[in-house]
Amino acid sequence: MILWLINLSKLFRTMNNSDIKLPNFLIVGIQKAGTTSVYNYLKQHPEVYLSPVKETDFLEKDWEKLIEQGHQFKPKKIVTFEQYKNLFKGVKNEIAIGEISPNYLFHYKTSTELIKRYVPNAKLIAILRNPVERAISDYLMHVREAQSNTSLKEQIQYKSDKSFVIIKGKYYQPVKHYFEHFGREQVSIFLYDDLRKNSKKFIQDIYKIIGVDPDFEPDTSRKLQVAQVPKNQAVNNLLVRKNPIRSLSANLLKPLLSEKKRQKLRSLLIGMNSKSKDEIDSFDEEKQLLLNLYHDDILKLQDLIDRDLSPWLTI
Template sequence: MKNPCWYDDDNNRRKIWMERICSDDKYVDTRRRCKMYSGDRKKNTTLRCLPYFLLIGQPKSGSTSLYSRIMQHPDIISGFLKEPHWWARCRHCRYLQLPYCNSTLLPQSFTEYGDHFSYVAETLHISNKSEKERIVTGEGSQSTLWDHHWWWEYPGNENDKVPRILNAHFIRHILPDVKLLVILRNPVDRLYSDYLFFNKHQQKSVQMFNDKVTHAVHSVNNCLTKNSLRHCAYYKDMSVHVRLQIGLYAVFLKDWMDVFPRKQLLVISLDNFSTNQSVVMSKIFKFLGLRDFGTSETNSEHLNQRSRSNKRIGDMLNETRLMLEKFYKPFNKALSLLMNDTSFLWK
């Protein structure tokens, strides 16, 4: 199989996920799968699978639209959720009291993470040889690339300047051949979209955003006078006002490129995806080693667009944009040099 799968002796897990699949009409061809399951449920082995590819970043950069387009390929089957957030967050829930650990939908143990891909495992289980060689699965947790807040929660790491082990190291250990996708957006626009989208119940305005950005830029610049760039990018207390450091793309990508071979990482810009979707999708499917099935510009509208209430807030103040463009300029230049692509300057 192209997808990383193995056989497990724990058939009870299969019973748990097949009951979920058979009770949910959203899964195609459910009747066939459930009928076959009822006939072989006494088997002692269960097929388990992990993702063939990961869309690892960045939030509010068009990942939902991109993931939707990827899932239109006939040889790709999604897990239960686009973003299980296991590598960067939920795998720590059994040891740490983290804010996202209360969700019953998100997997916490490795076994539960495997359950997340049970539908593709069941599909492969009943597939012929040709289908087994084609079908793959993946997920798109937008915390994987940059979120290492968990590091400082573990005893003994409180005074560390940077994480010594990254999400990339864990993934390389378990999925050494995984394909990694990243979509990036102009960090100025990404930050404003991030501010509007999250914490929906908070009062917001363009002036409030300007004030938060002013504080955040001052905090990061002050941090840089005393610490390394990696410390200021990764340290958990740097996102108190707005998540300014998520836009330090070059820092995170450099660390991933130090762990994974360059050929396993594909980075695209939202601008390019928005204007040349069919070309970008063909490039992605080729990167994933999948057949090009004739992508088109249909269904090209971006998902997760600004809500009506957020549109009423309006665009950020010009002074805010100028402040952010000045702040991000050297980091965008570093990204452009790292990727050897001037489009990441976002002029």
């Protein structure tokens, strides 16, 4: 069935796609730089249509080629052009059609090629965050989701060239690659710092880039995602990871609560076992180690995008 969909998608690419509504803008990066908030602000604009799947990741890798090679993916994974196109069936009269997949900047070599193949004229937007702050926020997310068994300090000292948490903060080469392949007129760079200072102006500047009414005022009162970490990692593992206790609890609650209420209860328990990152150590040593790693990349990026990034060079 999947191979049939792949062949069908290839047929579509050879046909006249004038009636197919695909994205004319993409937010390509980066993780932990406010893309969830931006997604919510963009969705409020009546002239904007966003993919109902926030992170489609379709233009991240050539999934169809991987399937042909025998790889298998989860049923809900967007791996064919037909599946991707279906995300935009709901487009009506919206001017700007887009999606947000913050890993497109990280996977810049494959993503640029796939963007050229499917949506070559789309406006491309990257939101960059102080890489030291971004790495810590990313690390805390992995701790919260029980996906990390290695401390941040160990990752910096022994795995800096392999840890995605760290590598994703090196922006210079990915941004340069996008500039070289699409031109500066098609690629816009925004800074997370500006989103935090004035979220309304920030999103209205994006409205201008994507060609919709820039005077529309979205509700930006909702706070940005707050990074939290577990008070007790063992309890967090029981709530987050698949395990016999969690499965038993789910089976006992099924007759009593709907799936939505069970998820709400689980989120409540996770919240009760969480504390703000402000309540824990300040990662002073890790910050300095990270800054040492990112220092030269920040300076090169500063010249490339012609923005003052000196605040990123101090702890």
